[in-house]
Amino acid sequence: MSFILFRITENIGLMRRLWTTFERILRCTPQAGRIFLAGSLICLGQTQSQGADTQVSSSWYKGVVHAHANWGVPQLPTTSPDVVVRWYREHNYNFVSVTDLNYYTPTEGLKALFDAPGRFLVLPGIEPSKDPIQPGNKIVDTIGIGIKGPVDFPTGDTVATVLDSEAKAIRRAGGLPIAAHPNLTYALTAADLIASDKTSEPRFFEVWNTEPGMNNLGGGGKPSTEQIWDEVLSAGRVMYAVAVDDSHHFYEFVSSRQTGSPLSNPGRAWIQVRARELSVPSLLEAMNRGDFYASTGVVLSSYAATPVAIRIGLSDESRDLGWSLPGANPQLYRTEFIGKGGDVLKRDDSLHPEYEFKGNELYVRARITNSDGQVAWTQPFFPK
Numbered sequence: 001m002s003f004i005l006f007r008i009t010e011n012i013g014l015m016r017r018l019w020t021t022f023e024r025i026l027r028c029t030p031q032a033g034r035i036f037l038a039g040s041l042i043c044l045g046q047t048q049s050q051g052a053d054t055q056v057s058s059s060w061y062k063g064v065v066h067a068h069a070n071w072g073v074p075q076l077p078t079t080s081p082d083v084v085v086r087w088y089r090e091h092n093y094n095f096v097s098v099t100d101l102n103y104y105t106p107t108e109g110l111k112a113l114f115d116a117p118g119r120f121l122v123l124p125g126i127e128p129s130k131d132p133i134q135p136g137n138k139i140v141d142t143i144g145i146g147i148k149g150p151v152d153f154p155t156g157d158t159v160a161t162v163l164d165s166e167a168k169a170i171r172r173a174g175g176l177p178i179a180a181h182p183n184l185t186y187a188l189t190a191a192d193l194i195a196s197d198k199t200s201e202p203r204f205f206e207v208w209n210t211e212p213g214m215n216n217l218g219g220g221g222k223p224s225t226e227q228i229w230d231e232v233l234s235a236g237r238v239m240y241a242v243a244v245d246d247s248h249h250f251y252e253f254v255s256s257r258q259t260g261s262p263l264s265n266p267g268r269a270w271i272q273v274r275a276r277e278l279s280v281p282s283l284l285e286a287m288n289r290g291d292f293y294a295s296t297g298v299v300l301s302s303y304a305a306t307p308v309a310i311r312i313g314l315s316d317e318s319r320d321l322g323w324s325l326p327g328a329n330p331q332l333y334r335t336e337f338i339g340k341g342g343d344v345l346k347r348d349d350s351l352h353p354e355y356e357f358k359g360n361e362l363y364v365r366a367r368i369t370n371s372d373g374q375v376a377w378t379q380p381f382f383p384k
């Protein structure tokens with residue numbers, strides 16, 4: 001009897017899994033291409049409603065949009081841009097942007113050396129910055145990626161006007177502006193972000209910057225970058241988030257025996273962009289439609305957002321250094337679906353977290369935390 005029950009239970013489980021797979025195939029087609037990787041189905045292609053090019057299959061590309069060769073910064077090690085680009089290429093990233101302060105790094109030579117069709121791309125970049133703004137010595141910087149050349153020096157004498165001038169100058173240069181490290185000197189408020197870069201949607205900002213002293217989590221009465229994000233979104237402004245290294249140190253790395261000054265090393269935070277191809281226009285197009293996520297280590301097996309539901313796939317493959325036997329030390333997750341005001345609308349601890357829209361949501365975004373404390377942030381989806 002117990003054997004029969006077991007078989008029935010097993011078969012129900014199997015049927016459920018088959019149905020889930022079939023349902024996912026239905027969701028992936030006909031809009032999207034699809035591939036099978038290591039036995040798991042990955043739904044590819046654009047499923048968000050913003051600017052979808054649904055007939056062409058897409059791939060995920062991993063990259064960093066904020067990295068420094070420190071040109072003209074006396075207190076930091078001068079680094080040749082090829083060292084920066086080489087590090088990311090040799091660590092299996094697909095793209096990187098060298099974003100020096102007020103300096104456009106020419107990319108022709110770098111591209112000749114490092115670009116590899118479909119595998120690696122040097123993305124032109126810059127980080128416009130102005131002297132600290134009073135009161136409070138606020139540092140207001142904006143990353144510009146995909147620019148076609150140098151960017152005008154920022155103007156203005158308030159946080160809001162400098163932020164706006166940086167974004168507009170980057171857009172004039174053909175690039176995509178990303179408000180950098182909002183909590184460095186606690187410079188940016190939600191109101192500043194809402195008011196700036198208004199001529200184009202969406203807005204972009206850094207929800208996570210791994211350089212020491214960026215105060216991502218806030219505290220002491222200052223909001224976290226995620227709280228700032230939800231405040232902007234709750235006002236109805238579409239803003240997408242990136243995670244970045246803001247790397248400055250490529251010659252010296254933190255080690256367990258080192259107690260020196262803080263370093264900003266590469267390899268700690270990035271974005272995964274789902275694009276038709278690995279090219280500047282294609283990456284910017286995907287980012288503009290919100291088809292990417294930010295991560296400090298969590299990698300999604302699948303992601304689909306439609307006006308019906310957000311569905312995510314995760315892998316429980318162990319992350320340890322090889323200590324455990326198969327299945328003994330799975331990676332676990334907590335997924336929180338977050339809506340207006342930063343409210344957690346649903347928690348889902350499964351490997352296939354999903355949120356079905358009820359019809360009254362302004363937006364929903366997901367924060368996925370793994371059992372090692374790493375995080376992925378998906379972009380907000382506005383169902384209407």
Ligand SMILES: [Zn+2]
Nearest residue numbers: 066068127246
């Ligand atoms: Zn920077």
